[in-house]
Amino acid sequence: MAKKLSNRDQESLKTAFLKWVSEKRQDRLSILITGKTGVGKSRLVNALVGKRVAKEGRAKTACTDTVTSYRTKINGVEVIVWDSPGLQDGTCNEELYFQDMKSKLSEGRFDVMIYCISMAEARFYDADKNAIRTLTNVFGSKLWKSSVVALTFANLKTEDPDGEDDLAYYLGEKYLWGKAILDFLACIGVEFEVRQGIPIVPTGNYKKLKLPECENWLSDLWIKCFNVMSISSGLAFFQISESRLKYADSPTATTSTAAAARSSAVDDGNQNLILEDENQSANNLDAHETIPREIPLNEEQEDGLLKRMWKAFSEFCGAVKNVGHRFLRFFTRRALVTVKCFA
Numbered sequence: 001m002a003k004k005l006s007n008r009d010q011e012s013l014k015t016a017f018l019k020w021v022s023e024k025r026q027d028r029l030s031i032l033i034t035g036k037t038g039v040g041k042s043r044l045v046n047a048l049v050g051k052r053v054a055k056e057g058r059a060k061t062a063c064t065d066t067v068t069s070y071r072t073k074i075n076g077v078e079v080i081v082w083d084s085p086g087l088q089d090g091t092c093n094e095e096l097y098f099q100d101m102k103s104k105l106s107e108g109r110f111d112v113m114i115y116c117i118s119m120a121e122a123r124f125y126d127a128d129k130n131a132i133r134t135l136t137n138v139f140g141s142k143l144w145k146s147s148v149v150a151l152t153f154a155n156l157k158t159e160d161p162d163g164e165d166d167l168a169y170y171l172g173e174k175y176l177w178g179k180a181i182l183d184f185l186a187c188i189g190v191e192f193e194v195r196q197g198i199p200i201v202p203t204g205n206y207k208k209l210k211l212p213e214c215e216n217w218l219s220d221l222w223i224k225c226f227n228v229m230s231i232s233s234g235l236a237f238f239q240i241s242e243s244r245l246k247y248a249d250s251p252t253a254t255t256s257t258a259a260a261a262r263s264s265a266v267d268d269g270n271q272n273l274i275l276e277d278e279n280q281s282a283n284n285l286d287a288h289e290t291i292p293r294e295i296p297l298n299e300e301q302e303d304g305l306l307k308r309m310w311k312a313f314s315e316f317c318g319a320v321k322n323v324g325h326r327f328l329r330f331f332t333r334r335a336l337v338t339v340k341c342f343a
């Protein structure tokens with residue numbers, strides 16, 4: 001039966017948790033986004049961090065032609081986005097790009113890599129295979145432990161061209177892409193345990209966040225990125241997204257929404273943008289399209305998030321008897337909720 005924690009116990013647990021977070025959380029987050037040219041890399045990373053850090057465009061020529069790192073500060077965390085040039089676009093030498101990137105990374109690693117492949121492509125071309133092989137050679141196969149594969153342009157695959165079964169068509173495409181990528185990783189020697197942990201996430205555009213099988217691709221991507229990160233990186237990722245996360249039973253006009261609205265207003269003017277290269281402008285053809293303000297998490301997603309934090313916290317401070325992971329709602333929602341102990 002559930003019973004209430006005393007106020008004193010709640011307070012000491014809160015203090016211990018906050019101390020743990022402040023010690024554990026990184027103050028810097030490195031995100032690598034890569035894939036062929038025009039597959040929506042910049043758009044995706046902007047949606048993920050909630051700020052128009054990378055230049056997006058509809059131009060037929062590549063927008064990004066050198067390894068560019070964008071630095072910005074979000075909620076006290078320094079966010080570095082490594083936006084690689086479009087791979088195999090005829091103008092680049094991937095090996096040099098990746099070596100260059102590796103040499104610039106602190107400790108030679110990033111917190112999460114998002115490899116983008118467009119689902120609108122007819123097949124898994126050699127260009128992607130070569131890029132994946134080179135990436136793996138440069139960073140080692142462990143890089144896939146903290147990676148997510150984004151199947152961009154999934155919104156273009158929601159209608160069966162034969163007019164028969166839209167959902168079956170979409171699921172079939174998703175399955176075939178996932179299989180092709182994972183089979184290829186097996187071919188180049190990425191271990192089974194690593195391969196099976198790589199999330200394959202269909203993603204779409206800003207305006208239509210719903211995809212078949214998924215209410216909101218951005219929420220899905222956010223959770224998958226959080227899950228593949230170390231807990232220190234994950235806490236930093238949570239910190240930069242805190243004002244955008246919205247929970248299933250949150251009241252409609254939350255303070256989070258208001259805070260996100262404020263940060264988005266600043267973002268539209270690019271005033272917070274700290275670009276490494278002053279000549280790079282994030283203004284572009286699509287600048288009028290607003291980055292999604294909220295990342296709504298359903299109950300299952302919120303539960304997964306809390307469980308992961310709770311597991312790491314309780315391993316650190318010793319199991320907290322009779323208290324479950326939902327205790328952390330107290331912090332994640334920034335609202336007082338009844339704290340229950342589970343006997």
Ligand SMILES: Nc1nc2c(ncn2[C@@H]2O[C@H](COP(=O)(O)OP(=O)(O)OP(=O)(O)O)[C@@H](O)[C@H]2O)c(=O)[nH]1
Nearest residue numbers: 037038039040041042043056057062063086153204
């Ligand atoms: N329909 C649809 N359009 C997208 C999607 N992702 C990106 N776009 C559009 O595709 C165009 C290119 O997107 P970018 O994010 O600039 O692509 P990129 O991979 O960063 O391109 P380069 O930096 O030039 O290599 C933009 O006009 C986006 O609006 C998507 O998932 N669905």
Ligand SMILES: [Mg+2]
Nearest residue numbers: 041042063064
């Ligand atoms: Mg780009």
